[in-house]
Amino acid sequence: MKERVVAEVSIIPVGTSDTGLSRYIASCLEVLEGSKDLTYRLTPMGTIIEGPLDELLEVLRKMHEVPFSKGASRVVTHLKIDDRRDKPVTMANKVESVLKLRPSTKT
Amino acid sequence: MKERVVAEVSIIPVGTSDTGLSRYIASCLEVLEGSKDLTYRLTPMGTIIEGPLDELLEVLRKMHEVPFSKGASRVVTHLKIDDRRDKPVTMANKVESVLKLRPSTKT
Amino acid sequence: MKERVVAEVSIIPVGTSDTGLSRYIASCLEVLEGSKDLTYRLTPMGTIIEGPLDELLEVLRKMHEVPFSKGASRVVTHLKIDDRRDKPVTMANKVESVLKLRPSTKT
Amino acid sequence: MKERVVAEVSIIPVGTSDTGLSRYIASCLEVLEGSKDLTYRLTPMGTIIEGPLDELLEVLRKMHEVPFSKGASRVVTHLKIDDRRDKPVTMANKVESVLKLRPSTKT
Numbered sequence: 001m002k003e004r005v006v007a008e009v010s011i012i013p014v015g016t017s018d019t020g021l022s023r024y025i026a027s028c029l030e031v032l033e034g035s036k037d038l039t040y041r042l043t044p045m046g047t048i049i050e051g052p053l054d055e056l057l058e059v060l061r062k063m064h065e066v067p068f069s070k071g072a073s074r075v076v077t078h079l080k081i082d083d084r085r086d087k088p089v090t091m092a093n094k095v096e097s098v099l100k101l102r103p104s105t106k107t
Numbered sequence: 108m109k110e111r112v113v114a115e116v117s118i119i120p121v122g123t124s125d126t127g128l129s130r131y132i133a134s135c136l137e138v139l140e141g142s143k144d145l146t147y148r149l150t151p152m153g154t155i156i157e158g159p160l161d162e163l164l165e166v167l168r169k170m171h172e173v174p175f176s177k178g179a180s181r182v183v184t185h186l187k188i189d190d191r192r193d194k195p196v197t198m199a200n201k202v203e204s205v206l207k208l209r210p211s212t213k214t
Numbered sequence: 215m216k217e218r219v220v221a222e223v224s225i226i227p228v229g230t231s232d233t234g235l236s237r238y239i240a241s242c243l244e245v246l247e248g249s250k251d252l253t254y255r256l257t258p259m260g261t262i263i264e265g266p267l268d269e270l271l272e273v274l275r276k277m278h279e280v281p282f283s284k285g286a287s288r289v290v291t292h293l294k295i296d297d298r299r300d301k302p303v304t305m306a307n308k309v310e311s312v313l314k315l316r317p318s319t320k321t
Numbered sequence: 322m323k324e325r326v327v328a329e330v331s332i333i334p335v336g337t338s339d340t341g342l343s344r345y346i347a348s349c350l351e352v353l354e355g356s357k358d359l360t361y362r363l364t365p366m367g368t369i370i371e372g373p374l375d376e377l378l379e380v381l382r383k384m385h386e387v388p389f390s391k392g393a394s395r396v397v398t399h400l401k402i403d404d405r406r407d408k409p410v411t412m413a414n415k416v417e418s419v420l421k422l423r424p425s426t427k428t
Contacts, residue, residue, distance in 0.1 A: 008152040010187075012226060012290060014405075015233030019193055019288045026208040033211070042205060042214050043150050044157075044198040045115040045187060053385070057378050064374070064402065073407040074233045076226060078292070079400040080117075080152060080185075081385065084335075086126055086394040091151040098149060101133040104140070107149050119333060119397060121298075122340030126395045160278070164271050171267070171295065180300040181340045183333060185399070186293040188278065191228075193287040222366040224401075233407055240422040247425070256419060256428050257364050258371075258412040259329040259401060294331075294366060294399075300340055305365040312363060315347040318354070321363050 002052040005083040006091055009060060010046040013072035024070060028063040035059045041091060046078075050091050053083065109159040112190040113198055116167060117153040120179035131177060135170040142166045148198060153185075157198050160190065216266040219297040220305055223274060224260040227286035238284060242277040249273045255305060260292075264305050267297065323373040326404040327412055330381060331367040334393035345391060349384040356380045362412060367399075371412050374404065 013024055029047065032040055038051035038059060049056055060079055067075045082089070099105050120131055136154065139147055145158035145166060156163055167186055174182045189196070202214050227238055243261065246254055252265035252273060263270055274293055281289045296303070313319050334345055350368065353361055359372035359380060370377055381400055388396045403410070420426050 006151050012228065014226060014228070014235070015231055017229055017231040019191065019229030020204065021228070022204040022208055025205050026212070029205070029209055029212055040213060041151075042202060042212050043152075043155060044113050044148075044201040045150075045155050045189065046152075048150060048152050050151075053382070057382060061374070061378060064404065068404075068406065074403075074405040077400075077402040077404070078187075079398075079402075081398040081400075082152065082395075083385065083389075083398070084126065084395040085389060094151040095149060097127065097129040098132050098136070101129055102136055105133070105136055105149050106147060119335065121333065121335070121342070122338055124336055124338040126336030128335070160275070164275060168267070168271060171297065175297075175299065181296075181298040184293075184295040184297070186291075186295075188289075188291040188293075190278065190282075190291070191288040192282065220365050233405065234418065236418040236422055239419050240426070243419070243423055243426055254427060255365075256416060256426050257366075257369060258327050258362075258415040259364075259367075259369050259403065262364060262366050264365075292401075296366065298340065308365040309363060311341065311343040312346050312350070315343055316350055319347070319350055319363050320361060 003085060004051055005053045005056065005081055006089055006094060007049050007056055007079060007081045008046045009049060009063065010078045011063060011067060012076045013067035014074040014076055016072050024067050027066045027070065031062045031066060032059055048091060110192060111158055112160045112163065112188055113196055113201060114156050114163055114189065115153045115187045116156060116170065117185040118170060118174060119183045120174035121181040121183055123179050131174050134177065135173045138169045138173060139166055155198055217299060218265055219267045219270065219295055220303055220308060221263050221270055221293060221295045222260045223263060223277065224292045225277060225281060226290045227281035228288040228290055230286050238281045241280045241284065245276045245280060246273055262305060324406060325372055326374045326377065326402055327410055327415060328370050328377055328400060328402045329367045330370060330384065331399045332384060332388060333397045334388035335395040335397055337393050345388050348387045348391065352383045352387060353380055369412060
């Protein structure tokens with residue numbers, strides 16, 4: 001099985017006169033859901049994605065195109081990759097390991 | 108009422124020989140919970156905080172000290188602030204506005 | 215003497231219909247130059263600032279307001295703080311330590 | 322000619338007991354210099370890369386492996402892509418457009 005990473009993506013169209021970004025985000029998620037090797041979770045500040053790094057970078061490439069296809073002429077994309085190889089890491093167990101130490105943590 | 112922003116914080120100790128960061132994160136959250144004006148939510152990739160920007164920066168300053176107090180000699184802290192002033196923004200309504208457009212979104 | 219950190223700031227107005235951001239950046243730099251404890255350097259991807267962390271956060275707070283004062287109603291600000299306390303760190307010596315290992319490095 | 326983007330990369334090994342990161346950065350730059358379509362510039366806070374996005378993501382993938390090959394078991398990589406398509410953007414002209422408005426800017 002391929003090693004999985006946990007990553008976070010945020011895609012900001014610039015110069016679109018849209019203060020709200022929901023319609024761009026919704027379309028990016030449509031692209032993301034097309035990939036069966038990746039799981040994701042939308043947060044208030046970005047999209048967290050779990051899966052093999054190569055697939056993740058391929059999907060990021062496609063997500064980055066979405067705002068252009070909707071009329072934006074500039075896009076700023078942030079990606080953060082957390083890749084740990086001494087033990088399997090998932091979205092779930094990253095949070096659980098903090099909860100073990102601090103059960104009152106809000107998630 | 109003071110305007111609230113939504114922000115994301117990630118604090119990484121460097122050169123500590125700890126591959127896992129949970130004990131640093133748990134202590135940072137303890138500091139954060141001491142602030143009654145701020146609400147937060149731990150995600151697999153960081154901590155999302157909602158509240159007035161000045162309080163948030165004060166707490167960030169304290170959270171950034173935590174790994175030093177636990178022995179780290181270098182800390183890299185990332186902060187992302189999303190500040191929208193044409194309408195009130197919360198962690199909850201940022202996600203809801205995407206869910207309205209795409210009800211199948213995983214959160 | 216107070217310990218100095220090296221940080222990077224990027225401030226993006228959202229929904230302004232300006233694809234170019236130079237006029238926002240130029241005004242942010244005006245605010246930054248008002249602080250005598252901080253030195254800075256503009257790069258193609260952000261502004262790198264060196265100085266005591268408290269002063270830096272105060273100035274960041276003011277820089278973040280600039281796009282609002284110029285008409286933006288949403289601003290996304292990224293801050294990255296690199297704080298090393300086992301030895302003094304400056305913008306200059308961070309690059310020099312790589313140059314020592316790899317003199318062909320382009321800076 | 323393929324469109325070029327300007328991006329910034331920062332790669333942090335976690336849990337290595339090295340407080341200094343120069344030797345990791347120097348090896349990452351060696352990988353980057355192997356790509357003839359990309360130009361780069363090391364700053365005190367990261368590496369700024371200019372070139373076609375597909376090549377850039379391929380090289381990022383390789384740079385991300387470097388700390389693992391040097392013994393790290395966890396790596397946190399940040400990538401920021403600035404992709405503007407209404408006019409050609411380069412590292413040089415991004416800074417020049419601010420200098421035109423504010424000639425005293427330090428670069």
